[in-house]
Structure formats: C-alpha cells, structure tokens
Amino acid sequence: MTADGAPPLIPSMRLDELLSELQSRLEAVLATRDRVHTLLEAVVLVGSDLQLETVLRRIVKAATQLVDASYGALGVIGEENTLLEFIPVGLSEEEIARIEHWPHGLGLLGMLIKEPRPLRLSRISDHPESYGFPPGHPPMGSFLGVPLRVREEVFGNLYLTEKRGGADFDEEDEAVVIALATAAGVAIENARLYGETHRREIWLQASSEVTTSLLSGADVGDVLSQVARNVQDMADADVTSILFPTSDGQALRVLIAEGAEGLLGTEVGLDGSLPGEAYRTGGPVTVPDLAATDYEIIDDLPMGPAAAVPLGAAGSIRGVLTFGKRPGRIPFSPSTVRMLNAFAGQAAIALELAEARRDAERLGLLEDRDRIAKDLHDVVIQRLFAVAMTLMSTVRLVDRPEGASRVQHAIDELDATIRQIRATIFALQSPLGPGGSGLRAQIVELVEGTRGHLGFVPGLQLEGPLDNAVPEAVVAQLLPVLREALSNVVRHAKATRVEVVAEVAGGRVTLTVEDNGGGLPPEGRQSGLRNLRDRADQLGGTFETGSGALGGTLLRWSVPTG
Structure with a gap:
C-alpha cells in the first residue's frame, strides 16, 4: 500500500490492459461474425437468380462489398485462354467510356488464366507479369485475384483492386473471396442448367x-x-x-x-x-x-x-x-x-414438307381443272352446239317474223354462251401462277381498278388461251396499252359504258376498248395514242381508232403472238 493507505497502481493497470485486450478480441469476433453473416447473405443473394448474366454481376458486387474493394471485375474465359467477357463493377459510365478496350487476358490476367490460383499483390505494377492498363483505364494498386470454378472447369476469374483506406488485401480477404467463389460456382452451374x-x-x-x-x-x-x-x-x-x-x-x-x-x-x-x-x-x-x-x-x-x-x-x-x-x-x-x-x-x-404438300394440292387442283375442262368441251359445248344447229334449221320453218327473231336471238345467245365456256376452258387449262399473276388475272385487275374513277365496272370479255399463248414480251406491251386506254376513257370520254375485249385467235392477240363517251380527243392531245401505235409497231402489229357501235370511241390494238 502507499503511504496514504491507497492500493498500488500496478494491478489496476494490468486489469485495464486485460480489459482492453478482451474488448479488441470481442470486436474481432463481432467483426468476423458480421463478415460471415455478410458472406452468407452474399451467397444467398448470388444464388437467388437463375439468369446467368444477372448471377455474374451479383457475384462481382458481393465480392467487392465483402473485402471493401473499390473496383471489381469478372473475366469469363473463352477459347484459346482469352477473356471472352469482362464484367466490371465500380466504374462510372464516364470512366467506362474513356477506356479504349477491355483487357484481353494478357500479362497478369493471362497468368491467372494459365495458373488458376489465388494471387494477392500490394501493387499491380510491381509484378513482373504486369502488362499495364488499356488506355483510359483508371490507375489501380492493391490486387486480389481468385479463380472461379464450375465443377472442375475454370469458368473465369474474380479480380478485386484498390482496397479502401489504402490497405492491402490480407489472408482473411482471400479466404472470404475463395468461399464466395465456391458458392458462386454452384450458382453459375444452376443458372447454366436452368438456361x-x-x-x-x-x-x-x-x-x-x-x-x-x-x-x-x-x-x-x-x-x-x-x-x-x-x-x-x-x-x-x-x-x-x-x-x-x-x-x-x-x-x-x-x-x-x-x-x-x-x-x-x-x-x-x-x-x-x-x-x-x-x-x-x-x-x-x-x-x-x-x-x-x-x-x-x-x-x-x-x-x-x-x-x-x-x-x-x-x-x-x-x-x-x-x-x-x-x-x-x-x-x-x-x-x-x-x-x-x-x-x-x-x-x-x-x-x-409444307412445300411438298402444297405441290400435291396444286397437282390435285390441276387434275380437277383438267377434268372439268374436258367435261365442258366434250359434253356441254357439244350439246349447246347441237341445240344451236337445230334452232338454225328451224328459223326457216317459222312463218311469223317475231318468232324468227326470237329464234335468232336464242341462237346468238347460245353462240355467246359457247364463247364464254371456251374462255372458261382456256382459263382452267392455264397454269397456276403464284398469286394468280397470269395475263387474265392482270387484265381483270386493271379493269376492276377503274371502278372508283368511272363509277361503274367496265364490261369484260376474255377469249382464247391468253395465259398460255401470249409471250412475255407481248404481255409487257399489252398491259400498258390497256392501262393507257382506260386512263383516256376516265380522263376524256365522260362515258357511262365501257366494253373491253381481249382475244387470242389466228396467231394474234387483239385488245379492243370501246366506250359511249364524247369521241376522240383533239389532235393536240393524242400523244398517248401515238405511244400505243409505237408499241404495236415494235411488235409488228396494228393499231386503229375510230367510232364504235356504242357511239363513242373504238380502240383496237392487235399484234402477232408468234
């Protein structure tokens, strides 16, 4: 004891030291507990998604948080031991934009690819394998690299740099990241299998x-x-x-x-x-x-x-x-x-298979069309022709003019019906083009297209093998001729009736357009008609215009088919 009876100071100082040491150890234990808890949370977070790209980015973020690194990245290894993909964390968009290119897997990163084991460095630039950074890349000092395995395959590497506070990565940092990498391998495998x-x-x-x-x-x-x-x-x-x-x-x-x-x-x-x-x-x-x-x-x-x-x-x-x-x-x-x-x-x-099915359906349709055409030709037309011949012989036996006129009208109607059936036979025997793009279909489309301008649909008569007998060179001229003729009717004729006839007979194709309008335009407005005449001349044909039976203009354009 001291002179005044107080206890000695030395035991008190010893107790303070012990309490201080106990507190520091408790803090270390608490820090370790918190770190393990953080690691477990990171493992759960990494494995909570099955999208591979999301999983990889979460792995890098979790690793940077666990070791307090400023920057992190995950390099996916591709063929020939190069970095196939590089996923960075910690860089702003402006910093990323300044980097000329991502690392290709050379130098220090290449060594980690060839020798997949953990690596800790105080300064990256001090290592003999350091290759330097790409232009625009921010400088980095401390480094921790850990391989990321999926089963026995090295999937890539985790790169962590610039521990905050200027300290170096220690053994505990390395152990924590290795543990995370092990769990990450399972998460990557699950994401791969799910995908x-x-x-x-x-x-x-x-x-x-x-x-x-x-x-x-x-x-x-x-x-x-x-x-x-x-x-x-x-x-x-x-x-x-x-x-x-x-x-x-x-x-x-x-x-x-x-x-x-x-x-x-x-x-x-x-x-x-x-x-x-x-x-x-x-x-x-x-x-x-x-x-x-x-x-x-x-x-x-x-x-x-x-x-x-x-x-x-x-x-x-x-x-x-x-x-x-x-x-x-x-x-x-x-x-x-x-x-x-x-x-x-x-x-x-x-x-x-679908094309073969369509071909089979097309063949069946062609066979049906051929059968119908034969039936029309061999049965229907022959019967109609016989009826017409009978009526023609009966005309002379009819005493009254009204009766003779009616019989003659019936004969004319039968002749028109026979022509229509023949036209139908030619249409049935024509090949099936894609989208029905034969000459007949194109003529019908042109004629029907004038409905909106004329206010009515022109009459149309198609006779002969238009789809089979008219060569492409003639088709290329006939369609513009029809278009020009119908355009003239729309612009100038003021007609209330138009008749269009396209016929193949005697080795020629003839197009006739007749209306009941106001007649031909003045001489100064006939440039379109000259074009039609030129088209006929080019093919060795003829072009005629004049007054028709309807009281308006008759246009006839005829060229050889052979």
Missing part, C-alpha cells in the same frame, strides 16, 4: 408448333416470324432475322426481322458477311463481337455477339437464320448455337 433446360423446353414446343403450323396450311411468312421469335427467346438474343437468296443468287435479303424491323429488305453479300459465310459453308458461324471482325456490318445496328446458322443441310440450303446481342453482352455458348442449328434444320425440313 439450358428452359431453352430445350422452348425448342421442343417451338419445333412442334412450327411443324404443325406449316403442315396445316398456315402462311409461311407467319410461321417464319414465329420461328424468329422462338429463336430470340431460346438464345436470349436482342435481334433475330431470317434471310433468303435474291433472285440473282448474289446476295441475301432480310425477309423476317424481330427486334429490329428496320432490317426488313436489307441485303448483304454472300462474300464478306456473317450470314453469307453460313450460307456458303453450310455450317454455323459464331463471333463474340461482330464489330471487331471484318464481316459486313449493317449501318445503325450496333451488334456485339452474333451467330448465323443455315436453314437446311449443305447442298439444299434455303436461307440463313441470324441472331445477335447488344455490344457488351455475353456471347452465345456453343451448346446454344448447336441447339439453334438443329432447330433451324428442323424448320427447314418442315418448310420442305
């Missing part, structure tokens, strides 16, 4: 729907649009398109587009384009970044990962299916491309 299972479900359903739709007679364009939408869903693509060869076979034209409708009608060459290579080689073509290749790029369509698969097998390719993502997204996996290649092959088979 593949989801794609296969869509594939099975889409294959069934496409085949059923095509074989049930659905419109091919609608079915192809359905194919593009299914592919967009299966591949998680931003843009999907289907291209078919142009008529000259020198390019591919976009006929179906999902996600970028402005692509419709766009053409790309067979050489120097991604779909062109798939078309020429007959196999799938994939690139991680289309902008970084020499392939042709469509203007105003920024594209990163892209792929193209042929519709059909080599030697019978019908078109090309392409799909792509925005720049910066994860490229298409080989399994996804293989699956979509198989799906495109199934779609091509379904298209061939």
Whole structure:
C-alpha cells in the first residue's frame, strides 16, 4: 500500500490492459461474425437468380462489398485462354467510356488464366507479369485475384483492386473471396442448367408448333416470324432475322426481322458477311463481337455477339437464320448455337414438307381443272352446239317474223354462251401462277381498278388461251396499252359504258376498248395514242381508232403472238 493507505497502481493497470485486450478480441469476433453473416447473405443473394448474366454481376458486387474493394471485375474465359467477357463493377459510365478496350487476358490476367490460383499483390505494377492498363483505364494498386470454378472447369476469374483506406488485401480477404467463389460456382452451374433446360423446353414446343403450323396450311411468312421469335427467346438474343437468296443468287435479303424491323429488305453479300459465310459453308458461324471482325456490318445496328446458322443441310440450303446481342453482352455458348442449328434444320425440313404438300394440292387442283375442262368441251359445248344447229334449221320453218327473231336471238345467245365456256376452258387449262399473276388475272385487275374513277365496272370479255399463248414480251406491251386506254376513257370520254375485249385467235392477240363517251380527243392531245401505235409497231402489229357501235370511241390494238 502507499503511504496514504491507497492500493498500488500496478494491478489496476494490468486489469485495464486485460480489459482492453478482451474488448479488441470481442470486436474481432463481432467483426468476423458480421463478415460471415455478410458472406452468407452474399451467397444467398448470388444464388437467388437463375439468369446467368444477372448471377455474374451479383457475384462481382458481393465480392467487392465483402473485402471493401473499390473496383471489381469478372473475366469469363473463352477459347484459346482469352477473356471472352469482362464484367466490371465500380466504374462510372464516364470512366467506362474513356477506356479504349477491355483487357484481353494478357500479362497478369493471362497468368491467372494459365495458373488458376489465388494471387494477392500490394501493387499491380510491381509484378513482373504486369502488362499495364488499356488506355483510359483508371490507375489501380492493391490486387486480389481468385479463380472461379464450375465443377472442375475454370469458368473465369474474380479480380478485386484498390482496397479502401489504402490497405492491402490480407489472408482473411482471400479466404472470404475463395468461399464466395465456391458458392458462386454452384450458382453459375444452376443458372447454366436452368438456361439450358428452359431453352430445350422452348425448342421442343417451338419445333412442334412450327411443324404443325406449316403442315396445316398456315402462311409461311407467319410461321417464319414465329420461328424468329422462338429463336430470340431460346438464345436470349436482342435481334433475330431470317434471310433468303435474291433472285440473282448474289446476295441475301432480310425477309423476317424481330427486334429490329428496320432490317426488313436489307441485303448483304454472300462474300464478306456473317450470314453469307453460313450460307456458303453450310455450317454455323459464331463471333463474340461482330464489330471487331471484318464481316459486313449493317449501318445503325450496333451488334456485339452474333451467330448465323443455315436453314437446311449443305447442298439444299434455303436461307440463313441470324441472331445477335447488344455490344457488351455475353456471347452465345456453343451448346446454344448447336441447339439453334438443329432447330433451324428442323424448320427447314418442315418448310420442305409444307412445300411438298402444297405441290400435291396444286397437282390435285390441276387434275380437277383438267377434268372439268374436258367435261365442258366434250359434253356441254357439244350439246349447246347441237341445240344451236337445230334452232338454225328451224328459223326457216317459222312463218311469223317475231318468232324468227326470237329464234335468232336464242341462237346468238347460245353462240355467246359457247364463247364464254371456251374462255372458261382456256382459263382452267392455264397454269397456276403464284398469286394468280397470269395475263387474265392482270387484265381483270386493271379493269376492276377503274371502278372508283368511272363509277361503274367496265364490261369484260376474255377469249382464247391468253395465259398460255401470249409471250412475255407481248404481255409487257399489252398491259400498258390497256392501262393507257382506260386512263383516256376516265380522263376524256365522260362515258357511262365501257366494253373491253381481249382475244387470242389466228396467231394474234387483239385488245379492243370501246366506250359511249364524247369521241376522240383533239389532235393536240393524242400523244398517248401515238405511244400505243409505237408499241404495236415494235411488235409488228396494228393499231386503229375510230367510232364504235356504242357511239363513242373504238380502240383496237392487235399484234402477232408468234
């Protein structure tokens, strides 16, 4: 004791030290508990989503929070030990925009790829394998790198830099990130399996729907649009398109587009384009970044990962299916491309089956038309002709003029009916063109198109094999002649009745247009008529105009068919 009876100070100081040490250990225990709790929360958060891109970004964010790092990134390893994808965290959009390019997997990052084990550094630049940063990249000092494994496969690496407060990453930081990486591998595997299972479900359903739709007679364009939408869903693509060869076979034209409708009608060459290579080689073509290749790029369509698969097998390719993502997204996996290649092959088979079905239906329709034409010719016309002959012989036996006139009128009606039936026979025997684009159909379309201008439909009579006997060169002149003649009636005639006759007989095709209007225009307004005469002269034919039986203008244009 001291002189005044107080206890000594030394035991009191010893107790303070012990209490201080106990407090620091308690704080360390609490900090460890909090860190473990944070790690568990991070593991739960990472595994709570099944979208792979979302899972990867959550992994990086969780790692930066666990070790108090300013920056983090996840590098996905691709072919030839390069970084296929780089997912950064901690950089602002302005900082990202200033970076010239993301790391390619060289230098220190390349060493981690070749030797996948944890690595801690006080300063990145001090390591002999340091390759430096890309232009525009912010400077970084302390570093912690940990491989990220999915089962036994190294999926990528976690990169963490610039521990806050200027400290270095320690062993505890490394242990925590390794634990997170282990859990992340399970989450990535689950996301992969979910994605593949989801794609296969869509594939099975889409294959069934496409085949059923095509074989049930659905419109091919609608079915192809359905194919593009299914592919967009299966591949998680931003843009999907289907291209078919142009008529000259020198390019591919976009006929179906999902996600970028402005692509419709766009053409790309067979050489120097991604779909062109798939078309020429007959196999799938994939690139991680289309902008970084020499392939042709469509203007105003920024594209990163892209792929193209042929519709059909080599030697019978019908078109090309392409799909792509925005720049910066994860490229298409080989399994996804293989699956979509198989799906495109199934779609091509379904298209061939649908085409064969349509050909069979067309053949059946042609056989029915041929049978009907034969029946009309061999039975109906012969009977009508016999009735007409009987009536003609009866005319002389009728005493009263009224009776003779009626019989003659019946004969005329029978003759007109026979001509109409013959015209029907020629129409039935004409080939079925796509969309009914024969000469008869085009004449009918032109004549009916004047209804709105005239206020009535002109009379129309079509006789002879117009679809079979008139060559393309004559069709190319006859249709403009009819269009000009009807236009003259609309603009100048003020007619209330118009009759159009197109006839093939005696090796010539003759077009007659007659109205009950005000007659021919003055001499100074006959430039259109001169054009019609020139068209006849070019084909060795004739062109006549004059007054018709209806009291207006008669126009007759006739050229040889041979």
